[in-house]
Structures are given as C-alpha cells and as structure tokens.
Amino acid sequence: MMNQINQAAGFGKVGVLFGGRSAEREVSLMSGAGVLKALRSKGVDAHPFDPAERSLAELAAEKFDRVFIALHGRYGEDGTLQGALEQLGIPYTGPGVMASSIAMDKVMTKRIWLGYDLPTPRFVVLDSAATPREELRQVPDVLGLPLMLKAPHEGSTIGIAKVAGYSDMQEGFDLCAQYDAVVLAEEFVTGRELTVPVMGKGTSGDNKAKAFPVIEIRAPEGNYDYQHKYFTDDTKYLCPAPLDEALTQRVQELAVKAYNALGCRGWSRVDFMLRASDNEPFLLEINTSPGMTGHSLVPMSARQAGMTYEDLCYEILKFAALDLKPSDAWKSPAAANAGDADVSDKG
Numbered sequence: 001m002m003n004q005i006n007q008a009a010g011f012g013k014v015g016v017l018f019g020g021r022s023a024e025r026e027v028s029l030m031s032g033a034g035v036l037k038a039l040r041s042k043g044v045d046a047h048p049f050d051p052a053e054r055s056l057a058e059l060a061a062e063k064f065d066r067v068f069i070a071l072h073g074r075y076g077e078d079g080t081l082q083g084a085l086e087q088l089g090i091p092y093t094g095p096g097v098m099a100s101s102i103a104m105d106k107v108m109t110k111r112i113w114l115g116y117d118l119p120t121p122r123f124v125v126l127d128s129a130a131t132p133r134e135e136l137r138q139v140p141d142v143l144g145l146p147l148m149l150k151a152p153h154e155g156s157t158i159g160i161a162k163v164a165g166y167s168d169m170q171e172g173f174d175l176c177a178q179y180d181a182v183v184l185a186e187e188f189v190t191g192r193e194l195t196v197p198v199m200g201k202g203t204s205g206d207n208k209a210k211a212f213p214v215i216e217i218r219a220p221e222g223n224y225d226y227q228h229k230y231f232t233d234d235t236k237y238l239c240p241a242p243l244d245e246a247l248t249q250r251v252q253e254l255a256v257k258a259y260n261a262l263g264c265r266g267w268s269r270v271d272f273m274l275r276a277s278d279n280e281p282f283l284l285e286i287n288t289s290p291g292m293t294g295h296s297l298v299p300m301s302a303r304q305a306g307m308t309y310e311d312l313c314y315e316i317l318k319f320a321a322l323d324l325k326p327s328d329a330w331k332s333p334a335a336a337n338a339g340d341a342d343v344s345d346k347g
Helices: 002-010 025-041 056-061 080-088 097-104 106-115 133-143 166-177 226-230 245-261 297-304 309-318 333-340
Strands: 013-017 045-049 066-069 123-127 147-150 160-163 182-187 191-201 215-218 236-238 265-275 281-287
Touching: 013 025, 025 045, 025 309, 056 080, 066 080, 066 309, 080 097, 097 106, 097 281, 106 123, 106 182, 106 245, 106 281, 123 133, 133 147, 133 166, 133 182, 147 166, 160 166, 166 182, 191 245, 191 297, 215 297, 245 265, 245 281, 265 297, 297 309
Parallel strands: 013 045, 013 066
Antiparallel strands: 123 182, 147 160, 147 182, 191 215, 191 265, 215 236, 265 281
C-alpha cells in the first residue's frame, strides 16, 4: 500500500478534463466526476477542469504534471486538445494527436483498417450539403437494406439512423447531416454487438497492448441508442460474452490489431458486429476516450478481469504520456544570442 501511496504522490498535480463543448458533454460530466472521485480515493492530487468554462491559458497556469482526459467527442477526443497538450508539454491519457484524430473520423478509420486487411462493413460517403435525393435512393442498391447512416465525427450513438427502406433514406440522411459535413452510409451487419477494451502500447514489452474481456451488448429490439446506453437498465450486458474460446481469442486479437493499426496507446475501446450467419467479426469503430460512467463498458470489462473502477482509473493515469518529448534543441547558441540582440534599428 505504501508503494502505491508513494506512486500517487509521484503523479504530482493531476487535472481531470471533463465536460467540454461536444454533443457528448452530458456523458463527459458523468465520466469525469467518477474518475475524479476514483483518483482522489487512491491518494492522487486530482483537480477538475472543464475546457468549456476555462481557457487553455488557465490550463497552462494550473501547472498540471499530467492530465486524465475524460472528454468525449469533438474538442477532446479528436486530437485538437491532444495537440494543445503537446504544445504545453503536459502528459495526457489515451492515444496521441494522430491516432485520436483518425479514430474520431469513422471514414478514415475504416480506410486504414482496410489498408491493413482488417474486416469492416462496406460503406459509401455522402456529402451532407450536396447529395441529391436521386443519389440517396441509389445507396441501398449498393449496400442493401437495412443499412446504417452515421455522422462520422460523433459518438455515443449521436447522429445515427437505421434505414429499413428506400423511403427512410432522406429522413435518416437529414438527421445525420445536422452533425457533420459528410454522412457515412454503412452496410448493416445482422448479428451480435460486441466491444473490447484494449490497454497498453505496441506489440512487445511488458506494457504491450492487451485486450480485456469481451462484452456482448443486447439492447431492446437491437436499438442501442443514447437513452439505452446511459440512462436505462433495459440493455443487457454479458461479460464475458458467451463465445467459445477460439472465437473470443479471435475477437480480442482483432481488437488489438485494430488498435495498433491506428497507432493507439494508453487505452481505447473497439466495437464490433459479429455476423449471425457465420460468426465473422466486423470492426465498426474505435473509441479513444471511452465512457467511464456507471453504465460504461470499459469498467465493466475491467471488473471481469479483476480490476476495480478505482484501480482502472489509476492504471490509465499511469499511461499518461506525450508523443513528442519536450526539447530545447531549437534554442541554439545562435538563436539565444539573436534573442539578446538589440533589434531596435530593424524595420
């Protein structure tokens, strides 16, 4: 216990970033409150910080030694905040700038996975402002029915619509177009919904990326929407998912490959559909700052692996890092001398 107390002190002053300006602010507030309480219970000097209410200048002035990102969606999970933290030299939890930015874009994520020959449902990308009705009606001919329409830069099932027939295309498209410049039309895979948390970095070493137990999500009538995800107890979660050992291992290995393909580090959660006809898994998306609420999936999987919520938060914090090591290399002797020179005559 003493070693853990000493290590907690070694973290220094920790900021828990939550709230933010995205459409997922409500969920982030719940996640951050839980993380803050958990870290404090472990002896960490943790402090709340809401980027929607306080500026980056104030973030810098707080002189945090590291931060736990409990923000979801844009301005927190999409690489923008990660870039600011790199500039400020403050280590942060979760993947870095590039991986966060790519993972936030479902279209780019799918393109990279296809480049690694990883399975993901077929898709079509539609311009939110310039896709005529005739083109919309052709999409089901390509992808079949039913199909999914998604705002590719949103999460928490925000900006998503299931299209059952041709007549539903316009309404679903209009819904998703409110949230994004493009709309992702995706083949609907009939089957079981699975998710797998992954923690670590790379493919070797003591901290290499490893998959947690698989969770199966069974929502009422297959409708795993925002309400069922966070605010009701109607959705059933099976952890570990009732899969045979070989299929479980296959899904976990695919989760790690998907995570590493995007260059993730720290932690993330990979979502799948398992096709009913042949038990083939298909990658849907990866969440680089997953929910940490009472209904959230990563804590559920961690508990199955023998890790409490408090220990999970603590372990995630241990992975806080920077992509770029801070350096003073730019301060060459010539640059330093030039900085001291009298420039009053320059014009």
